[in-house]
């Protein structure tokens with residue numbers, strides 16, 4: 327394959343000037359008929375790795391994909407670029423199914439997406455035998471592994487795939503990263519001398535921060551206010567907290583919708599659709615949400631409760647910023663969330679499961695509680711070492727936290743615990759040091775203690791957080807049971823004697839934090855927000871008319887580029903990232919007209 331033809335297709339069909347890391351290598355291997363196994367993070371650009379060869383090679387590329395919703399999205403996306411794509415699954419009406427079959431049999435499809443169970447049907451295999459196939463692709467290949475998080479039994483039938491396509495390349499893709507899952511996939515698929523690509527799992531356009539969760543409602547409202555009109559996901563653990571949070575946000579005027587397994591299929595579907603179509607900005611969801619989502623313009627993901635594992639956290643936050651534009655991932659964390667999760671884990675009947683869940687939880691707590699770069703910690707989990715000392719885009723590296731010596735304050739709390747014989751819980755101990763006047767304090771005569779009111783200068787939140795820190799640093803421990811009391815560990819005694827000091831990491835709330843330096847993969851220049859908003863409205867209109875999601879028309883990245891470069895001609899429009907020939911022909915005129923009008927309005931309007 328000549329370089330010219332490869333790059334020409336990349337430009338004309340997809341509207342891209344350059345490959346992203348690893349794409350070219352994968353494309354070339356497939357074109358040379360080699361099997362491929364590629365682990366690439368979400369947003370890494372996996373689809374292009376097979377869609378480009380599918381356009382170049384004669385015959386139909388069969389893509390096995392686990393989710394019906396994803397198939398439709400992928401097909402819409404491919405078609406928007408003028409690729410002849412279709413899908414076959416149980417959601418199709420029989421007329422539509424027959425039309426797809428006709429296209430397949432007349433060799434007029436570049437891409438056919440199918441669900442895995444179709445491969446167990448003799449009838450389907452027989453049909454495949456009658457058409458020219460170019461290659462086979464297994465998307466979300468980790469579904470074949472029991473070690474992964476979305477194991478799908480029907481994926482096991484895909485181990486027979488290489489035998490079904492002798493002489494044709496088979497390419498498997500996944501964004502799931504652990505080495506154990508990788509090996510399992512390789513074993514099960516039995517690829518023939520494959521090119522194995524393991525991309526970096528770093529998502530440079532994502533920023534990470536962890537905040538002390540003290541008032542989640544107010545914190546969520548303030549986070550949404552600082553992201554007006556932007557698309558985001560808020561993850562919560564329980565159905566009830568999802569419903570409550572969504573209702574609270576709606577009452578405050580946000581375009582938020584709930585998503586959890588307790589809703590009817592119809593409600594779930596319509597809420598998801600509203601989010602995909604930019605009609606709702608925020609989706610509040612349990613982890614049931616996300617697998618079938620290809621929406622590329624998600625600008626923030628907030629975890630208002632603890633994620634189950636680092637792997638889950640990475641997958642869930644990974645849904646942000648697929649288009650390569652900056653996006654923010656925030657975790658609200660309080661030690662007091664841990665007992666709930668512990669309770670759930672402790673009730674697991676299976677010993678191995680329980681041990682695994684506990685191990686995963688411990689790692690999440692370490693991630694949230696320590697003061698190491700978040701990005702480094704995440705990458706470390708996937709066995710990748712981050713090469714820089716400062717990522718410039720997490721709360722730790724941006725220095726929005728500081729280490730403070732809290733020995734004196736810790737001594738106040740410990741002393742209050744000693745003087746009350748370690749028989750009380752956190753709330754009461756805080757009341758003592760703060761000198762609160764309430765019945766329980768008076769009944770026990772705790773207003774006469776020497777430590778009563780010694781810590782008036784700090785707020786309740788400060789003391790609660792300090793107790794969290796003391797628990798995390800194993801200075802004190804909490805008893806089991808319904809009314810847990812605090813008791814001292816050996817380190818506490820040394821602290822009280824002044825033989826040990828305690829340092830904790832605090833978020834600097836007063837000082838304005840440095841703005842994160844988020845790197846998109848092409849340095850995105852400043853753009854005109856007003857024009858961007860107009861372009862977005864036009865995109866939404868066009869999407870609605872065509873019955874496709876807005877990001878399928880153009881990504882946020884593409885609109886940003888337009889709002890920075892002000893293309894006024896078809897030629898300059900083609901230099902915008904994401905504008906290929908088909909999209910130029912379909913949508914170019916409308917966008918050019920809008921930009922033209924915008925520019926001349928500004929030229930003629932008197933300057934303010």
Ligand code: ADP
Pocket residue numbers: 342343344345346349366367368369370371372373374622648649650881903
């Ligand atoms: P994945 O499936 O790996 O999560 P996608 O295939 O959905 O990623 O691609 C993510 C985004 O990146 C899409 O918006 C896509 O258009 C864009 N993209 C892919 N390849 C390139 C490229 N070479 N240059 C610019 N953008 C790209």
Ligand code: ZN
Pocket residue numbers: 699700701702716717718719720721722723724
């Ligand atoms: Zn960092």
